[in-house]
Amino acid sequence: MTQATFTATGHLVLDSNPIEPRTVRVAIAGCGVVGGDLVRLIRESASDVLTGDGVRLEIVSVLVRRPEIERGLPLSPELITSDVSRFQSASADIVVEAIGGTGVAREIVEDALARGARVVTANKALVARHGAELATLAARAGGRLDFEAAVGGGVPIVRSLRDSLSSSGVVALRGILNGTTNYILSRLAEGTPFDEALALARRLGFAEANPERDLNGSDAADKIAILSWLAFGIDPARLAVRTRGIVGTADRLAADAKAFGGVLRLVAEARAHSGGVTAAVEPTIVSADSELGRARDETNVVQVKTRWNGTVTTSGPGAGGRPTAAALLGDVRSAARPLAVGIAAGAVGSGRAEPETPPARWVVSIRRESGVGSELRAELRHTGVHADRLEIDSESGVIRALLDPAKWDRVDALETRLRRAGFDPVVSRYLV
């Protein structure tokens, strides 16, 4: 069979390389927080993408509203344009839409799909309202539509649902899908008044200048509609999502939650039952130590309940330019990859294994023999490992030491010495 060989640094070398690096042309519509972070991320990860996928991503056009603004991005100025037709004429292989809304964003996406390009978008409103027809358009023209960044920020729930969990017989979805409101609700639970919490969210970049669609639940409603499409095959535009937000009532809702022993979350939910799907976004009181209650600040979490696969829970950062840009890049790389290859051969490369690690904490225990407490101390001293606590468990006849941070090799040496001295040691890592 084929032999792959590796260089000293672990790079894969093929006797005749089947994957020539290919250049894939990328155009980016919108260069705000997310678009700007995407430009930076594409530059920063260029060598990873080349080694891993055999692909060179070339940015060929960036559409902006005001080209005169200095953005401090690694882009030559002639790539930046405010002219939609000029942007479209760049004939990119992949068009990233990071404008938002259903106006010019929709035009750009439709135009790109119609000519068979691959489209990657973070636009939940567009996908929730027009996703089904855009997917049809993509299928007709041989293009492709990906939208991992539209739901859950950095939580990879779109791909998980579409490619993995949809085969498990999804019964219900429940989650926190709006990082802005969750950040605000986390502050309210600590006693911060609403206005102050909103100001904090704005300062940290989680809330837009106009956070109305976050606070009234519309943003989360778009997202649960998209997830319902992937999970249940329902047209997201036709799903009526019962939606209540926290506008004007946040302080009182938080107080109600506290009075009944819980914390408030804006919970999105969709459920399949005989003949239909119901979906809601509403203020919900949950236990502080439940999965939903433990999702604090801008965290998003999605629980997928299935017939064949129990419940799968995924959580991660739900807001911010960098997580969204990373999700966009993931879709761009998938769309740019040689399509027939599940995992690219070039994916083996830049890593190198080494038996080194930073110091960690450990617990070592030995069975007690006469005088062994002092002997254990002596072995510790000898190996150069220090113990924070040494405890004798008289009931089980075991002596335990919680070690100060030490490297693997030290702990291995200690274990070997103790074993040779006949003490039958066992070792655990300590992460408490």
Add this chain to the structure above:
Amino acid sequence: MTQATFTATGHLVLDSNPIEPRTVRVAIAGCGVVGGDLVRLIRESASDVLTGDGVRLEIVSVLVRRPEIERGLPLSPELITSDVSRFQSASADIVVEAIGGTGVAREIVEDALARGARVVTANKALVARHGAELATLAARAGGRLDFEAAVGGGVPIVRSLRDSLSSSGVVALRGILNGTTNYILSRLAEGTPFDEALALARRLGFAEANPERDLNGSDAADKIAILSWLAFGIDPARLAVRTRGIVGTADRLAADAKAFGGVLRLVAEARAHSGGVTAAVEPTIVSADSELGRARDETNVVQVKTRWNGTVTTSGPGAGGRPTAAALLGDVRSAARPLAVGIAAGAVGSGRAEPETPPARWVVSIRRESGVGSELRAELRHTGVHADRLEIDSESGVIRALLDPAKWDRVDALETRLRRAGFDPVVSRYLV
């Protein structure tokens, strides 16, 4: 632009359907617990796959060791064979390998990839030891290798890492990757002795007849090596995973954990640092309320720490035939889909939205007015909603009711009535 129309039941109808249903030929090597569940799942989900992907999955051959066994599967007997060359001559489009090990399983996978077929496998030992060369073989022949089911059972971590999170700059992975040991450790924490816990795990189908590779950490070591490949591009066969299991020491390790205020988990970890990747599987003491400590029974959990995207955590069932079969089917569907389409147009179809839902619990609060406690009770009675508790918060001047389970429309009616009566109600769902 293209118009897609929907029937009364929500099915997508295209004016000229671009996606003719295609038949995709699937051969399954191995028909134990996982292979058998896959056959059942393919039958059960046939109409979903047809509607969603436009694909008809046809099982063309099933390789077994002993064809004479009655398996009670929906398969015609002539499809079942113990002859490897006969199995290979079925020329399937997709070959599923569910045998395990690196003997005949490897032969079958190499043969299939060499002739350009798409291979889906649950075999962690094979992918950990030969994944890089198999991926090379797939790339050369235009085939494809997928292995979602090899790591994490039903936790969709392979695809998440490969297609999404690898673009976020992965720094470290940490998780519980072996459901069998985690089930046993959960029982030990409750005071069950090891032998009894192992017997229970066997009875529930989590532990094999020979659970040695689970208990000594080898199974988890294979899995963290595979995840390190996807996250860091390192050849899994060349990653030295420092591995300690719980063979012969489980009871003592559990007691040590308890003595130091934590619970024991078999934790797999991989970390990138300057010039290399280190990886370990070892007994680890964690807080009972940490992500790892909260993963009980056969649950698997993976935390992915990234530069651009914070930490993403995914958990779900990590053992059992059905979750593994569902993960295999997810890969089969991905491999069978029209390759250019990120989401298939046919994916819109079988769902229907309706504004109905099972009864839920709710909290309603109103601002206090004179005599309002009795008035609230009257409104509740009038709407046919019952309240478990009615509380007056004299400090904030609010009266709160925790309602008995009621449907949306009841609660909406109550809210409307209260608003009309001038009480300014707010409503939360109650999941505590």
